[in-house]
Amino acid sequence: MRRLYQRHHLLKCLSALAGLSRWLIGLTFVAGGMTKAADPAGMALKLGSYADALGLHALFHASPLIGNGAATALGTAEWMLGISLLCGFKRASTLRLTLGVMMAMTGLTVWLYVASPISDCGCFGEAIRLTNGQTLAKNIVLLACSLFLLTRLRHRLQLSITAEYGHFALLSTLCFAVVTALYSLHFLPVADFGPYVKGTDIQAAFDSTPDTDDNRPSTGDADASGITGAHPLNFYVYRADTGEDLTFELLADTSYTFLLTLPETQTADDGTCDRIADLYDLCTDRRIHFYMATAADSAGIAEWKDLTGANYPILCAEETELRAMVRSNPGLLLLKDGVVVNKWSCNNLPDADRPATIFIAAPDHRPLLGGGWKALGWYLVIITLIVIADRLRIAILFYQHHIYFKRLKPLHTMRKKIVAGNWKMNLNLQEGVALAKELNAALTADKPACDVVICTPFIHLASVAAEIDPALIGLGAENCADKVKGAYTGEVSAEQVKSTGATYVILGHSERRAYYHETPEILKEKVNLALANGLKVIFCIGEVLEEREAEKQNDVVKAQLEGSLFDLSAEEFKSIILAYEPVWAIGTGKTATAEQAEEMHAFIRATIADKFGADAAENVSILYGGSCKPSNAKEIFAKPNVDGGLIGGAALKAADFKGIIDAWKD
Numbered sequence: 002m003r004r005l006y007q008r009h010h011l012l013k014c015l016s017a018l019a020g021l022s023r024w025l026i027g028l029t030f031v032a033g034g035m036t037k038a039a040d041p042a043g044m045a046l047k048l049g050s051y052a053d054a055l056g057l058h059a060l061f062h063a064s065p066l067i068g069n070g071a072a073t074a075l076g077t078a079e080w081m082l083g084i085s086l087l088c089g090f091k092r093a094s095t096l097r098l099t100l101g102v103m104m105a106m107t108g109l110t111v112w113l114y115v116a117s118p119i120s121d122c123g124c125f126g127e128a129i130r131l132t133n134g135q136t137l138a139k140n141i142v143l144l145a146c147s148l149f150l151l152t153r154l155r156h157r158l159q160l161s162i163t164a165e166y167g168h169f170a171l172l173s174t175l176c177f178a179v180v181t182a183l184y185s186l187h188f189l190p191v192a193d194f195g196p197y198v199k200g201t202d203i204q205a206a207f208d209s210t211p212d213t214d215d216n217r218p219s220t221g222d223a224d225a226s227g228i229t230g231a232h233p234l235n236f237y238v239y240r241a242d243t244g245e246d247l248t249f250e251l252l253a254d255t256s257y258t259f260l261l262t263l264p265e266t267q268t269a270d271d272g273t274c275d276r277i278a279d280l281y282d283l284c285t286d287r288r289i290h291f292y293m294a295t296a297a298d299s300a301g302i303a304e305w306k307d308l309t310g311a312n313y314p315i316l317c318a319e320e321t322e323l324r325a326m327v328r329s330n331p332g333l334l335l336l337k338d339g340v341v342v343n344k345w346s347c348n349n350l351p352d353a354d355r356p357a358t359i360f361i362a363a364p365d366h367r368p369l370l371g372g373g374w375k376a377l378g379w380y381l382v383i384i385t386l387i388v389i390a391d392r393l394r395i396a397i398l399f400y401q402h403h404i405y406f407k408r409l410k411p412l413h414t415m416r417k418k419i420v421a422g423n424w425k426m427n428l429n430l431q432e433g434v435a436l437a438k439e440l441n442a443a444l445t446a447d448k449p450a451c452d453v454v455i456c457t458p459f460i461h462l463a464s465v466a467a468e469i470d471p472a473l474i475g476l477g478a479e480n481c482a483d484k485v486k487g488a489y490t491g492e493v494s495a496e497q498v499k500s501t502g503a504t505y506v507i508l509g510h511s512e513r514r515a516y517y518h519e520t521p522e523i524l525k526e527k528v529n530l531a532l533a534n535g536l537k538v539i540f541c542i543g544e545v546l547e548e549r550e551a552e553k554q555n556d557v558v559k560a561q562l563e564g565s566l567f568d569l570s571a572e573e574f575k576s577i578i579l580a581y582e583p584v585w586a587i588g589t590g591k592t593a594t595a596e597q598a599e600e601m602h603a604f605i606r607a608t609i610a611d612k613f614g615a616d617a618a619e620n621v622s623i624l625y626g627g628s629c630k631p632s633n634a635k636e637i638f639a640k641p642n643v644d645g646g647l648i649g650g651a652a653l654k655a656a657d658f659k660g661i662i663d664a665w666k667d
């Protein structure tokens with residue numbers, strides 16, 4: 002009792018641990034995916050740094066599509082994997098993928114930690130900056146969690162969402178992540194975690210006196226995402242023509258100043274030059290400062306002037322800093338008193354004809370723009386609704402099953418409890434006869450509380466029949482031919498089995514299906530012949546490990562029933578005993594949990610009810626098989642839909658077999 006109590010507690014702790022690990026990894030992935038999808042341009046710059054460090058500069062920078070596409074794909078995939086984990090969707094594949102991803106990420110961060118090619122891995126975009134050491138520690142913890150989850154705790158992970166509804170959740174995440182990324186690329190990031198978020202007081206943050214080259218802010222401590230290390234901002238501008246430093250003049254200006262940011266000219270969008278020219282005219286009329294800040298060289302500046310007719314003053318600045326100011330090329334920044342008042346992408350530049358709409362923006366310190374919050378809210382609502390709909394559906398199904406079995410309760414006790422042994426190709430004739438005698442004596446001395454059957458090799462049948470009390474022990478074969486009689490050398494017909502005194506036969510065992518290629522059609526023939534000769538059939542069904550991991554066990558078992566038994570009449574079906582034997586549990590020492598067995602048995606009974614009616618379903622005995630032992634039989638047999646066991650290895654010793662039979666005693 003004490004041991005049972007301790008075991009119960011241990012299982013509860015393991016389940017809690019599995020849940021905790023799942024949330025830890027899932028939330029980390031979702032946060033990482035969301036921050037990347039919210040600012041794909043920032044992530045593309047980070048990926049560019051990786052490409053540079055790996056010597057792939059030319060390939061990566063061949064087109065902005067490569068970086069933006071990779072950042073979008075990465076963010077979306079990470080977000081989807083996180084949601085799969087949190088929802089408990091397709092556990093086995095999700096956990097395998099998670100482990101693979103974590104192994105790759107940990108390998109990458111070991112390299113970052115050792116070689117330090119870039120200062121921040123970019124796991125969470127600019128939202129949370131981790132040093133390479135912190136990232137490595139984080140990944141080691143997550144790797145350990147995912148390894149533990151996959152190898153030890155997988156079956157402890159509660160399934161939160163069914164496959165049908167899980168697909169909806171994933172599809173919604175896919176759409177939402179892609180739309181978020183495209184929106185952020187076209188306009189500005191829906192979540193701005195960068196150093197120039199609206200409302201930032203650059204003047205206050207920027208604390209330097211750039212008089213000499215030595216103390217001028219350099220980009221040496223900034224990586225390509227425009228994030229600086231110790232110094233949060235690296236704002237520094239000077240006139241392209243004279244080299245005059247305008248940084249402080251610009252920041253100290255108490256009126257509005259427009260800064261058109263143009264990191265480089267090659268991929269810049271020049272389709273907006275008319276709108277920019279209108280804005281510049283408006284600023285000239287109103288005596289508002291308007292500058293363009295660029296990192297292009299003099300040839301690039303001349304080209305831009307030619308292309309757009311630009312005649313506004315041109316300043317020089319660092320490319321990485323310009324990209325950090327506005328995630329657009331060109332982009333527009335509105336400053337006042339050294340504070341970022343507003344910013345625009347080239348795709349939604351303000352309209353010079355409606356000046357009243359330009360200068361009203363109030364400083365906004367929130368990293369997530371208003372639209373971003375709304376969209377995130379909608380996403381959460383959709384995912385919550387999907388999960389609720391799924392839970393509701395399961396609850397209704399459960400309730401229907403509950404009502405169904407409650408109605409049948411009076412019949413429940415009539416179902417036969419059976420423990421059947423399957424000796425397989427073990428024991429010679431003398432050993433087999435001795436075992437049968439020993440078992441017979443044990444059961445004569447201590448009457449069983451269930452039906453007992455032993456299924457032996459053909460050569461034992463007649464001899465064993467002579468040694469056992471048929472009122473105590475039923476006798477069965479492990480197979481019979483799919484032919485009536487005739488020239489089938491080595492085969493044993495159902496009629497021959499019956500003539501030995503046997504009354505049962507095992508058919509459809511996974512070993513016969515796997516090694517002797519017995520198809521549903523062959524088994525159907527065997528079942529028909531066995532029934533025609535008055536034998537009771539112990540019909541085995543069950544899925545292999547890959548099928549269980551792909552959560553196809555219900556489909557597999559249903560197909561096995563349909564393929565061999567569904568042409569029987571309800572009357573014929575009365576002579577069938579079913580044995581659910583998950584193939585991954587047979588002879589492996591791995592037992593299905595009592596809950597897994599019950600779940601499958603209930604499903605099998607419901608399938609039988611659909612085909613043969615409620616009475617047949619309630620009366621058919623469904624045995625569990627797969628590493629059943631005296632130590633676990635009681636827990637498994639206690640489940641309402643488990644009516645006993647088909648026992649392999651443990652049937653070869655009278656004491657073990659008797660131990661399992663005794664599991665039916667109070």
Ligand code: PEP
Nearest residue numbers: 587588626627628649650
């Ligand atoms: C079997 O083969 O039917 C069986 C259940 O084997 P074991 O009990 O050895 O897993």
